[in-house]
Amino acid sequence: MRYPAAETAEKHQRILTEAARLFREQGFDGVSVGQIMQATGLTHGPFYNHFASKQALMAASTLHGSEHSRAALDAATASPEAMRQYVRDYASAAHRDAPGNGCLLAALAGDARKQPAVRPAFTFHLTSILAKLTTHFPWQKKRKPRQEAIVMLSAMVGAVALARAVDDAALSDEILAAVSTKFAPMAPPTTAPPA
Template sequence: MRYPAAETAEKHARILSTASALFREHGFAGVSVGKIMQATGLTHGPFYNHFESKEALISESLQDASEKALADMDAASGTPEDRLAYLHGYLSEAHRDAPGQGCMLAALASEVAREQDVRSVLTHHVAAMIDKLQRLIPWRVKKNPRSESIRMLSTMVGALTLSRAVDDPELSAEILREAREMIEASPTLPRARKSRG
């Protein structure tokens, strides 16, 4: 039985979104195709109508997560307050505690490094994030905004990753706090306007 194109597209998007969240929570090896389909509310059989293999799903789910993350960055490109809110949101306990809905770099970079077939997707995402950070932040020091963007991205991803890895809640919160303070103190960053009143 053939389904209408809109219904097929909706199921495809649902599988991608569910797989992306589960991969970020449990890793690629920790999630089976059956588990993904069950979480999506579909049976195992239709999976191969949408994807050739689990590897194809991994690649497409990373691409989907990348597009959504980059769109979030674009949405934060308004005022200095918007940009600061984006950085604070990234380095927050809420983001730390929701890996399935959070940054794919912090959740999956170490796994992708071992998956040769999908490294190009992650490489493109990292390059795009660096590019967007260069444009998102109107750097006060114009000499090398690319270098500053790479340092900022590395700090953000590293701090989030470490905050999730440690089993000491106080240390975890401290890591996030120190990373936020380091980024805010950067002499290259413009300051958000303080509200008057």
């Protein structure tokens, strides 16, 4: 039975969205095609009408997640304060506690290195994010913005990964706060505070 093109496209997007979420939550090896299809409300059978293999889905879902992350970063480029807020939101307890809805870099960096099919999509995402941070972040030193972007992004991703890994809530919060304070300090007030 043939489905209308719009319905097929909607199912394809559902599969990508659920796969991206589940992979960020459980890792590439931690979730099966059957679990992904169940999460979409579809049976396992039609999977191969959409993707040639789980590896193809992993790569496509990485690009899908990248698209959403890049859109969120684009929205944050409106102002220097919006960029600082982006960093504060990234290095937050809310992000730490919701890997399925968070950054694929922090969730999947360790897994991506073991998945050759995913590495090109992961690399594309990383270079895209670095380019946006290099161009739009309000760097105090303009000499080496790309180098500073690499350092900042590495600290942000590492902070979230470490904050998720420890079993000490206070330490987890401390890690996030240190990175947020370092890279997105509160902007000084533009007017004198009331007396």
